[in-house]
């Protein structure tokens with residue numbers, strides 16, 4: 001059950017997002033501690049959740065910011081992240097976004113194509129700046145996660161493929177306004193199979209060696225994010241196993257002496273701290289099942305509709321014996337369903353349901369489809 005006071009739940013119009021700042025802090029401390037053992041640097045991936053109180057916690061603990069849009073760069077700077085801790089990635093950065101980041105002297109642009117190198121060089125020249133860049137290289141490592149959140153295979157649109165690197169190195173000396181400082185890799189999200197990270201390390205070592213053989217030693221290796229969370233057991237596994245995760249990199253990754261190692265975690269830092277709270281509008285009898293119709297839908301949390309993802313659902317009000325339900329939202333789409341054949345205490349109109357592990361890729365993906373209102377966010381100490 002969610003550790004939130006009844007009054008806190010009942011005082012807000014539904015649906016709303018509730019964030020447990022105590023759990024968030026404990027999670028960040030666990031991550032910082034485990035990474036700190038090896039001198040690793042963490043940049044928080046803002047796209048998972050960019051609410052200001054959450055960013056403030058990230059900034060306070062000393063993490064940098066990993067941004068994938070100009071507005072995320074802007075939000076990070078406004079929240080107080082130092083420009084030298086801001087990284088800008090993304091396969092389609094617009095000229096306006098690049099110019100904005102150049103003007104603000106961010107730490108690094110993670111460049112995803114040869115064409116982007118040309119454009120960034122030109123824009124940096126126009127702004128009278130030198131852009132520090134990392135090459136985002138597609139390592140062709142299978143993340144063994146949902147295909148929509150796999151990014152590190154050659155068939156994906158992300159990163160520069162290995163076979164293009166020769167050409168990149170040929171052209172790089174002509175780009176007078178770019179300075180290569182890093183190699184960047186990010187293979188996907190919600191990775192729960194830890195051997196995937198070992199495979200990534202081994203591939204990064206090989207690619208690093210390829211560069212060393214050409215007398216190129218960069219200042220940092222950025223191995224991305226992707227550590228998964230336990231959507232089935234948000235209580236028992238509230239904090240991801242950061243010790244094992246960073247331990248794998250310590251064991252298998254071979255940075256050069258003096259080379260920094262950067263991580264970009266999103267989901268693992270925020271997912272368990274967020275819950276979507278929704279009120280039951282109607283109970284409706286179907287042929288095989290009963291429907292719980294909620295006042296929250298895919299407009300508030302699209303993950304189940306987009307990736308068939310599982311979220312644990314709890315009835316915060318009823319303690320009656322359990323029954324089987326399909327839990328659905330009010331939106332005019334059949335994919336607007338939070339869970340099929342879910343066992344829940346007998347549920348009534350007005351009950352509050354908690355949809356757990358919604359802190360990452362939840363609120364940030366909300367939409368105004370059906371002209372829906374934006375759900376409020378509240379913060380509590382669990």
Ligand SMILES: *Cc1c(COP(=O)(O)O)cnc(C)c1O
Pocket residue numbers: 045047048066068089090186188189190224225226227264265266267268360
């Ligand atoms: C989304 C993203 C991340 C964060 O991924 P998580 O799975 O949330 O840890 C890190 N780096 C890049 C480049 C991303 O696009």
